[in-house]
Amino acid sequence: MLLDFTFQNPTRIHFGRTALDKLAEELNNYGRNVLLVYGKNSIKRIGLYDKVIKILSDCGKQVVELAGINSNPRYSQVMEGARLVRENKTDLILAVGGGSVIDCCKGISMAAYCTEDAWQKYWINREPINNPVIPIGTILTMAGTGSEMNSGSVVTNEEKRIKQGVVQPLWIMAPKFSILNPEYTYSVPRLQMASGIFDTFSHLMEQYCSGDDDCTTDYLIEGLMRSLIVSARKAMVNPEDYEARSNIMWCATMGLNRILGVSKSQDWEVHNIEHQLGAFTDCPHGVGLAIISPAYYRLIFRYGLHRFVRFARNIWEVPADFGNDEQTALEGIRRFEMFIHELRMPRTLREIGATEEMLPEIAKTALKAGGYHTVTTDEILQVLKNSF
Amino acid sequence: MLLDFTFQNPTRIHFGRTALDKLAEELNNYGRNVLLVYGKNSIKRIGLYDKVIKILSDCGKQVVELAGINSNPRYSQVMEGARLVRENKTDLILAVGGGSVIDCCKGISMAAYCTEDAWQKYWINREPINNPVIPIGTILTMAGTGSEMNSGSVVTNEEKRIKQGVVQPLWIMAPKFSILNPEYTYSVPRLQMASGIFDTFSHLMEQYCSGDDDCTTDYLIEGLMRSLIVSARKAMVNPEDYEARSNIMWCATMGLNRILGVSKSQDWEVHNIEHQLGAFTDCPHGVGLAIISPAYYRLIFRYGLHRFVRFARNIWEVPADFGNDEQTALEGIRRFEMFIHELRMPRTLREIGATEEMLPEIAKTALKAGGYHTVTTDEILQVLKNSF
Numbered sequence: 001m002l003l004d005f006t007f008q009n010p011t012r013i014h015f016g017r018t019a020l021d022k023l024a025e026e027l028n029n030y031g032r033n034v035l036l037v038y039g040k041n042s043i044k045r046i047g048l049y050d051k052v053i054k055i056l057s058d059c060g061k062q063v064v065e066l067a068g069i070n071s072n073p074r075y076s077q078v079m080e081g082a083r084l085v086r087e088n089k090t091d092l093i094l095a096v097g098g099g100s101v102i103d104c105c106k107g108i109s110m111a112a113y114c115t116e117d118a119w120q121k122y123w124i125n126r127e128p129i130n131n132p133v134i135p136i137g138t139i140l141t142m143a144g145t146g147s148e149m150n151s152g153s154v155v156t157n158e159e160k161r162i163k164q165g166v167v168q169p170l171w172i173m174a175p176k177f178s179i180l181n182p183e184y185t186y187s188v189p190r191l192q193m194a195s196g197i198f199d200t201f202s203h204l205m206e207q208y209c210s211g212d213d214d215c216t217t218d219y220l221i222e223g224l225m226r227s228l229i230v231s232a233r234k235a236m237v238n239p240e241d242y243e244a245r246s247n248i249m250w251c252a253t254m255g256l257n258r259i260l261g262v263s264k265s266q267d268w269e270v271h272n273i274e275h276q277l278g279a280f281t282d283c284p285h286g287v288g289l290a291i292i293s294p295a296y297y298r299l300i301f302r303y304g305l306h307r308f309v310r311f312a313r314n315i316w317e318v319p320a321d322f323g324n325d326e327q328t329a330l331e332g333i334r335r336f337e338m339f340i341h342e343l344r345m346p347r348t349l350r351e352i353g354a355t356e357e358m359l360p361e362i363a364k365t366a367l368k369a370g371g372y373h374t375v376t377t378d379e380i381l382q383v384l385k386n387s388f
Numbered sequence: 389m390l391l392d393f394t395f396q397n398p399t400r401i402h403f404g405r406t407a408l409d410k411l412a413e414e415l416n417n418y419g420r421n422v423l424l425v426y427g428k429n430s431i432k433r434i435g436l437y438d439k440v441i442k443i444l445s446d447c448g449k450q451v452v453e454l455a456g457i458n459s460n461p462r463y464s465q466v467m468e469g470a471r472l473v474r475e476n477k478t479d480l481i482l483a484v485g486g487g488s489v490i491d492c493c494k495g496i497s498m499a500a501y502c503t504e505d506a507w508q509k510y511w512i513n514r515e516p517i518n519n520p521v522i523p524i525g526t527i528l529t530m531a532g533t534g535s536e537m538n539s540g541s542v543v544t545n546e547e548k549r550i551k552q553g554v555v556q557p558l559w560i561m562a563p564k565f566s567i568l569n570p571e572y573t574y575s576v577p578r579l580q581m582a583s584g585i586f587d588t589f590s591h592l593m594e595q596y597c598s599g600d601d602d603c604t605t606d607y608l609i610e611g612l613m614r615s616l617i618v619s620a621r622k623a624m625v626n627p628e629d630y631e632a633r634s635n636i637m638w639c640a641t642m643g644l645n646r647i648l649g650v651s652k653s654q655d656w657e658v659h660n661i662e663h664q665l666g667a668f669t670d671c672p673h674g675v676g677l678a679i680i681s682p683a684y685y686r687l688i689f690r691y692g693l694h695r696f697v698r699f700a701r702n703i704w705e706v707p708a709d710f711g712n713d714e715q716t717a718l719e720g721i722r723r724f725e726m727f728i729h730e731l732r733m734p735r736t737l738r739e740i741g742a743t744e745e746m747l748p749e750i751a752k753t754a755l756k757a758g759g760y761h762t763v764t765t766d767e768i769l770q771v772l773k774n775s776f
Contacts, residue, residue: 001631002638004404009397012559015651016392171400216615216635216642223611227604243389247604250390250651254604259647263403263638 001213002263009170009257011149012177015250017242019179020051026137026177027059031091034061035084035134037105038096039069043141046187052096052139064088066108069097072278072285073104075119075157081108082118085134095138095175098188098196099145099154099285102138106153106173109134110166119157123164129172138178142188143249144196144286146203146256148178156279162365163279165271170258180253182245193239194343195286197232200252201225202270202289207255209297209307210265210371217263218310224251224260225315229339236342267371270296273380276366283352287345291352294337295386299379301329304372308332349388359384389601390651397558397645399537400565403638405630407567408439414525414565415447419479422449423472423522425493426484427457431529434575440484440527452476454496457485460666460673461492463507463545469496470506473522483526483563486576486584487533487673490526494541494561497522498554507545511552517560526566530576531637532584532674534591534644536566544667550753551667553659558646568641570633581627582731583674585620588640589613590658590677597688597695598653598759605651612639612648613703617727624730655759658684661768664754671740675733679740682725683774687767689717692760696720737776747772 014022027034034056043049056063066081084090085108095105111118113131121127140148147153151173154165185193208221228251234244254260273296274288281288301308309325312318312332322328346352349359363381368374375383402410415422422444431437444451454469472478473496483493499506501519509515528536535541539561542553573581596609616639622632642648661684662676669676689696697713700706700720710716734740737747751769756762763771 002403002634004406006400006402006410008400012394012396014394015390018392022394214615214618214631214635216612216619216638219611219615220608220642221611222614223607223609224604226610227602227607230602231604243602246390247602250604254608254647259642 002215002217003265005262007259007262009149009174009259010176011174011257013149013180013253014177015180017181017183019181020055020139023052023055023139023179024059027056027061027092030135032060032062033088033091034063035066035081035088035090035093035108036063036096037066037069037081037093037101037108039067039071039098039101042187043096046184048096048139048141048184052094064090069101069104071100072156072163072282073100073107075107075155077104078107078111078155081105082112085112090134093134093136095136096141098140098142099147102136102147102175103145103153103155105136105138106147106151107155109136109173110153110168123155123157123166126166129168133172136175138175139184140178140180140249141184142192142196143185143245143252144199146200146252148175148180149253149257150174152256154275161279163275165275180249182242182249185245185249186240190236190239191287191345192284193235194345195284196252197228197235197248197286198290198340198343198345199286200248200255201228202286202293203255204228205293206268206271207261207264207266208311209267209304212306215264217260221260222314224255227251229315233342236344265371267369269368269370269375272367272369273362273383276362277349277354280358280362281353287352290340290343290345291347291349292383292387293340294333295383297333297336298330299383300370300373300375301333302326305329307372349384354388356388359388390603390605391653393650395647395650397537397562397647398564399562399645401537401568401641402565403568405569405571407569408443408527411440411443411527411567412447415444415449415480418523420448420450421476421479422451423454423469423476423478423481423496424451424484425454425457425469425481425489425496427455427459427486427489430575431484434572436484436527436529436572440482452478457489457492459488460544460551460670461488461495463495463543465492466495466499466543469493470500473500478522481522481524483524484529486528486530487535490524490535490563491533491541491543493524493526494535494539495543497524497561498541498556511543511545511554514554517556521560524563526563527572528566528568528637529572530580530584531573531640532587534588534640536563536568537641537645538562540644542663549667551663553663568637570630570637573633573637574628578624578627579675579733580672581623582733583672584640585616585623585636585674586678586728586731586733587674588636588643589616590674590681591643592616593681594656594659595649595652595654596699597655597692600694603652605648609648610702612643615639617703621730624732653759655757657756657758657763660755660757661750661771664750665737665742668746668750669741675740678728678731678733679735679737680771680775681728682721683771685721685724686718687771688758688761688763689721690714693717695760737772742776744776747776
């Protein structure tokens with residue numbers, strides 16, 4: 001069944017090869033002062049920067065830039081953006097990049113007119129927003145986080161070594177519009193592409209691995225998983241396969257625009273662990289998720305055995321009579337792990353620069369939650385050791 | 389792949405047993421004058437009418453009522469509502485009922501301040517809306533049409549014997565809010581419940597049966613079909629199974645809130661034929677769809693054989709080696725027909741009052757479209773005869 005919920009997602013999506021043509025009409029809905037936020041040089045390399053600047057100029061906008069946003073966006077960058085918003089009376093924040101850039105922009109929007117310590121108020125205490133926010137538009141260049149159609153913002157406080165997510169109501173913090181052209185994702189390095197694909201898969205797992213009942217949402221999640229697996233395999237062979245990249249992009253958006261998660265209990269412990277892993281190693285988010293997922297699911301699968309049997313059968317086509325239920329579930333997790341290997345990312349924590357000394361600290365500082373089972377510090381440590 | 393699209397669905401959904409508690413806060417967003425629109429007596433019988441009137445009164449609203457909306461809403465009722473809107477300076481139209489009541493309200497909203505012949509302009513010429521519209525809120529009592537989260541309005545012009553749908557942009561004509569409590573659907577007669585279930589299934593088929601490529605949307609549609617079949621079977625045994633009725637309600641909403649259809653080519657010919665069937669016989673919409681669907685799909689399946697093989701395998705679990713592809717596809721359609729029989733609705737056009745004389749007229753006046761194949765008048769006549 002579906003839990004009681006309220007859902008409204010107001011983001012307007014412009015999808016496809018011609019999506020950028022809609023930017024000018026969107027810009028006309030906002031005032032003159034635009035803060036343009038992006039990452040390193042990739043949007044210049046693919047020519048997108050010049051196109052966007054031209055459209056902004058043609059629309060008579062006054063543009064201030066904040067460049068160099070990290071792949072794990074930092075709170076110091078949020079603060080820098082907040083200052084620019086106040087100084088320039090920004091009317092619209094335009095994010096051009098992947099989830100990190102967009103998450104950073106949401107942080108800037110929340111923090112700019114916050115009169116208290118924004119980190120403590122929004123990321124730690126997770127208070128509802130009560131100061132004015134600045135509208136955000138996005139032009140997406142990397143698929144994975146779903147940030148282009150949700151209201152979450154994950155930021156790393158580098159001083160405190162905490163990577164933390166906050167979710168505000170969609171109708172306040174979701175982008176007003178997002179421009180999704182799958183072709184912009186072609187130039188992303190293969191590791192980043194794979195990382196984004198697995199980030200999406202992990203969002204689906206986090207929403208799937210909870211609940212003992214029959215719920216429409218789980219069937220939708222299965223549909224997205226099946227589509228993502230097919231398209232991921234094609235994109236690994238040919239990154240410029242438009243069909244595959246368009247499906248991957250839409251799976252990422254649909255996977256975390258809250259239309260799934262809103263109606264059911266969820267897990268999110270893999271993300272909790274990865275956030276601290278990211279804070280300590282600065283690894284790409286999806287890579288961290290992929291490394292720890294198999295060990296995590298092998299730890300918890302007995303607590304939700306029926307769901308992992310279903311996962312094995314409906315997603316990985318494990319035969320119904322594959323030994324007993326535990327064997328069926330484990331075979332599903334094994335095939336899931338083989339799929340991760342197909343994405344050709346680092347497979348161990350060691351490879352991404354984690355040290356044995358970090359593990360207890362990561363286990364201690366990770367938030368403890370879970371779907372079928374609430375993990376302990378010791379259990380997280382075991383997951384980390386098994387992934388080392 | 390996904391076709392280029394723009395998508396924004398602004399409807400706020402309040403879902404669950406406590407959803408009506410949100411009505412007062414929604415009402416506070418609108419002015420004093422409310423037009424309350426409903427059908428026959430069912431909302432009074434289940435006590436919903438009294439609850440809604442009390443909330444409206446507590447919120448200080450001035451209420452005018454338009455009751456008795458038919459299951460195929462009539463253009464004369466749209467015109468009557470439009471007059472009431474103008475006379476009472478209505479600020480909000482509140483629809484309490486199923487898709488027919490909601491569709492009627494959208495018609496009223498479009499027609500009230502239209503200075504031309506609204507039927508000709510919007511339903512026949514399908515012009516984009518260019519007059520002020522009145523916001524709509526809904527309280528849903530029957531699941532099926534998806535009208536609670538889309539911008540479509542199907543109305544029967546009884547003088548002209550034409551039942552016609554119009555779709556405006558979601559951000560203009562979709563309800564501002566919709567209250568979905570699955571318990572309100574318990575009292576719907578079993579035939580109406582089954583009709584709604586099949587209406588939803590047909591929406592999924594219309595969006596599924598087109599396209600030769602690999603598209604994420606088709607996987608989502610399959611997810612909804614699988615969930616709907618499971619819950620429909622449970623609800624036929626026990627109509628007060630909350631789990632089943634909540635899933636059915638959400639399948640209906642998700643099935644036509646455009647998040648599926650927006651990205652791919654579609655069919656909709658079964659709906660085109662049924663609309664004229666409804667105009668001639670006034671049969672419940674889902675019943676008409678169910679009667680003609682098997683004959684329609686047996687007519688067109690060879691034009692999209694790969695899709696009907698996939699339908700057979702992914703939805704009806706027809707074994708991969710079930711004879712050749714044509715046999716596999718036909719076995720899928722046969723199992724689909726058996727599922728329709730499980731819904732225990734009339735199985736022939738004869739049973740719903742159609743006469744042989746009507747058939748050529750229905751075939752002639754039905755819009756001709758299609759996904760894998762654009763049908764001719766003769767082919768529609770054959771479908772009708774095979775369903776007679």
